[in-house]
Amino acid sequence: MSSTAYSLAKPSPRADRLGYCLRVIRTAAAMEFKLKYAGSAVGYVWSLARPLAYFAVLWVVFERFLRIPGPAVENYPLYLLTGLVLYLFFIDAISMTMMSIVARGALLRRMALPPLLIPLSVSLTAALTFCVNAVAVVVLLAVHRVRPELDWLLLIPLVGELLAFILGIGLIASALYVRFRDVAQIWELASQLLIFATPIMYPVTLLPPRVQEVVFLSPLVQVIQDVRLLIVGLNAETETLAGVLGSDAWRLVPVSIALATLVVGLVYFRRDAPRLAERV
Amino acid sequence: MTSTSAITAVDLSKAFSIPHETRGTLREHVLHPLRRTTHERNQALQEVSFEVGQGEFFGVIGPNGSGKSTLLRILAGIYAQDSGTVDVRGRLSPFIELGVGFNLELTARDNVVLTGTLLGLTRQQLDEKFDEILAFAELERFIDQKLNNFSSGMLLRLAYSIAIQVPFDILLLDEVLAVGDESFQEKCYRTLIDIRHAGKTVVLVSHNLYAVARLCERVMLLRNGVVEALGRPDEVIRAYREQEGTEDPWPAAAPAFEETKSVWEHVAGGPG
Incomplete structure (x- = not known):
């Protein structure tokens, strides 16, 4: 039997506590973002380098040499870049979140800080980097003279869904990484395979129909295709979840997977949280 | 003191299990599934009970590995204890080191x-x-x-x-008086005395016995996770020095200690 009771002389209301958590998440995320490019001459531009380098190589190889997208994809550069930016957000955010607890073990052992704030602030930094990268997509949209439309507002819940999925996986991975350093290797391998397993550089119609049905249950694939449907323009019959699986109701499956992952992540992390400080 | 205690700890125990053979990776678990990892249980704290009164300056001393920092971390809510209860009344400082x-x-x-x-x-x-x-x-x-x-x-x-x-109402400090030049240390002492005058509670873990004697009203000696002595600073420190076979390296500093002692005298309550 054990318990720790803290009765506060000046009771601190819930709002105070929430305010504190939000301030810490925001400030730590901003500092982390600053730190990432501290001492580099062009700073944030570097975060654009990775998607643009991938983009250049894949564009040349697939469209110029292999001619794979063919007539299936109308605007291949935009199609490719949109997929890449979302894929890199997914991969980088999870990698950063996974390492976050171990990297800040010294802080956790010296301060009574709710451990949850650490992965949350780190994934916010990743989201900021994603916003910088999204500028590349905006530039390409402008080049192609694509006019913004009202239904682009749907991008917000779509990115939100992806963020929920990222946070869920990231929370589980960050707590697991404290005990098993293999998690980093597994994730590195998985992220390499994922770029091929996900229709990022090729059209989804290239996959066998059976495989398409399975692939669309992944929140990452569903979000990438829905974002493309909104801003790039796809053949809704063959290239979106509704078209492939026959009904819009199927969208509930990847959305539920994303939300369930977040819930499992939060529960798992909270269960481990009291022992994280002594384990790292 | 019960009605005015800032911290009440009852039968606090905490053990760390340290694996003999580190199995940090899954591979080691998979490749050697039958080899049981032997754990050494390191009983960091064993049924530690004490109270710190409101506005008291409380010192914790003991040799390296005696459980001082573990105790402070449990009080701060950084580590979870295996058993026992902690009751904290007041706002805790969230840090234990500077x-x-x-x-x-x-x-x-x-x-x-x-x-x-x-x-x-x-x-x-x-x-x-x-x-x-x-x-x-x-x-x-x-x-x-x-x-x-x-x-x-x-x-x-x-x-x-x-x-x-x-x-904060309660300040937990782990070995903070070890660095800084003399004038800054003096500034620290003065600030700590101010904090004490303001009616705040301080729990100070330190190897600096001179500082502990100078600042604390009561001192607890921990050894191997057990409370070995608890009482007046001069008595507990003398007992500790006798056990360790060490002597006060600066006997000349004693007058300063007496001087600050008088600071406490006019504080309401005084040494309990």
Whole structure:
């Protein structure tokens, strides 16, 4: 039997506590973002380098040499870049979140800080980097003279869904990484395979129909295709979840997977949280 | 003292299990599934009970590995105890060491904001107290320099100046008087005495027996996770020195200790 009771002389209301958590998440995320490019001459531009380098190589190889997208994809550069930016957000955010607890073990052992704030602030930094990268997509949209439309507002819940999925996986991975350093290797391998397993550089119609049905249950694939449907323009019959699986109701499956992952992540992390400080 | 105690700890126990053969990776679990990892149970604390009165200056001493820091971390809510209860009445300081949250790659300005936020200050409070923090640390000229370029004394000054801005009723400190030059240490002592005068409770873990004797009203001696003595500083420290076979290296410092003793006399309550 054990318990720790803290009765506060000046009771601190819930709002105070929430305010504190939000301030810490925001400030730590901003500092982390600053730190990432501290001492580099062009700073944030570097975060654009990775998607643009991938983009250049894949564009040349697939469209110029292999001619794979063919007539299936109308605007291949935009199609490719949109997929890449979302894929890199997914991969980088999870990698950063996974390492976050171990990297800040010294802080956790010296301060009574709710451990949850650490992965949350780190994934916010990743989201900021994603916003910088999204500028590349905006530039390409402008080049192609694509006019913004009202239904682009749907991008917000779509990115939100992806963020929920990222946070869920990231929370589980960050707590697991404290005990098993293999998690980093597994994730590195998985992220390499994922770029091929996900229709990022090729059209989804290239996959066998059976495989398409399975692939669309992944929140990452569903979000990438829905974002493309909104801003790039796809053949809704063959290239979106509704078209492939026959009904819009199927969208509930990847959305539920994303939300369930977040819930499992939060529960798992909270269960481990009291022992994280002594384990790292 | 029960009605006015700030911290009540009853039968606190905490053990760490340290694997003999580190199985840090899954591969080791998979390749050697039958080899059982033997754990050494390190009983860091064993049924430790004590009370700290409100407004009391409480010292914890003991040899390395005696459980002092573990105890402080349990009180702060950083570690979870295996058994026993802790009852804390009042606002705890969230840190147990100075300089928590510092990032050497960031400037002093950014570090004040980051650390201040971590310790619970709002943006508005930080703006108001920013100049005061820097003035106390005597670091105004270095505000936009990275902490990389700071000496350890400068770091400590900055850390201390931020820490004293944080509102708290109970201050937990782990070995904070070890660094800094003499004039800054003197400043620290004076601030701690001010904190005591303001009616705040302080739990100080230190190897600096001189500081403990000078500041604390009661001292607890821990050894192998067990409370070995608890009482007046001079008695507990004498007992500790006898066990360790060491002597007061600075007997000449005793008058200063007597002097500060008198500081406590006129504080209401006095040594319990």
